[in-house]
Amino acid sequence: MILQIAILFFVFLAALCIGSFLNVVIHRLPRGESIVHPRSRCPACSTPIPWYRNIPILSYLVQKGRCAACAGKISPRYPLVEALTAILLTYAAYWDPVLLHWPFHFYFLSALVACTFIDLDHWILPDKITLPGIVIGFVGSFFLPLGPIASLLGILVGGGVLYLVAWAYLALAKREGLGGGDIKFLAMVGAFLGVEGALVTLIFASMTGSVLGLFLIAARGKKGNTALPFGPFLASGAALAFFYARPFWIWYFNLH
Numbered sequence: 139m140i141l142q143i144a145i146l147f148f149v150f151l152a153a154l155c156i157g158s159f160l161n162v163v164i165h166r167l168p169r170g171e172s173i174v175h176p177r178s179r180c181p182a183c184s185t186p187i188p189w190y191r192n193i194p195i196l197s198y199l200v201q202k203g204r205c206a207a208c209a210g211k212i213s214p215r216y217p218l219v220e221a222l223t224a225i226l227l228t229y230a231a232y233w234d235p236v237l238l239h240w241p242f243h244f245y246f247l248s249a250l251v252a253c254t255f256i257d258l259d260h261w262i263l264p265d266k267i268t269l270p271g272i273v274i275g276f277v278g279s280f281f282l283p284l285g286p287i288a289s290l291l292g293i294l295v296g297g298g299v300l301y302l303v304a305w306a307y308l309a310l311a312k313r314e315g316l317g318g319g320d321i322k323f324l325a326m327v328g329a330f331l332g333v334e335g336a337l338v339t340l341i342f343a344s345m346t347g348s349v350l351g352l353f354l355i356a357a358r359g360k361k362g363n364t365a366l367p368f369g370p371f372l373a374s375g376a377a378l379a380f381f382y383a384r385p386f387w388i389w390y391f392n393l394h
């Protein structure tokens with residue numbers, strides 16, 4: 139028990155650092171910049187941030203959300219991404235204590251966090267995250283209960299279903315409703331979670347996306363900008379499917 143708590147505490151600290159790294163990925167990857175070089179800089183004054191001012195969450199709190207060099211405001215999104223990553227990864231480690239599974243779980247959940255915020259900022263789900271994700275998910279399936287056949291089916295159905303939806307939407311509405319990024323993202327979800335997980339993700343994303351979309355139309359009227367990136371909905375659906383796919387599946391089919 140004590141050992142388990144100690145391990146989870148260590149995972150929590152490591153996951154905070156992963157979250158800190160994800161902030162770099164979210165900021166630099168869509169701009170085509172290296173995610174290893176140079177070291178972190180203040181987005182306002184470009185002063186390099188020394189390691190002791192770059193401690194996840196703590197530095198933000200100690201410096202009261204401001205840069206130590208220029209006193210420019212630092213977005214609360216940085217500690218938020220760190221906290222979110224730490225909670226998700228620690229919960230995953232608690233939920234599945236098999237050490238061998240952790241790298242695969244951690245890649246998947248980290249990809250969901252990065253994709254959410256990159257899509258919010260840039261309306262893209264980068265290939266550099268989703269394509270390696272498809273491969274890593276498939277490789278992981280050899281070690282995970284899912285198994286490679288279910289993973290392969292997940293890739294085909296996950297990618298295929300959205301491809302058909304995108305094609306049908308384009309044919310009917312004569313404009314693009316879904317991007318290729320969404321298709322590759324759901325293929326990645328299928329690689330990690332199988333057909334069931336990919337479909338739960340899509341159902342959840344469509345439900346929450348349309349509810350929020352209708353709410354936006356009601357609030358802003360049809361003339362306002364009511365378009366939403368689909369990625370954050372897909373990513374939250376995928377996180378839900380990761381932890382709870384089977385119960386959700388049963389619930390959904392009992393309703394219909």
Ligand SMILES: [Zn+2]
Pocket residue numbers: 180181182183184185205206207208209210
């Ligand atoms: Zn600064």
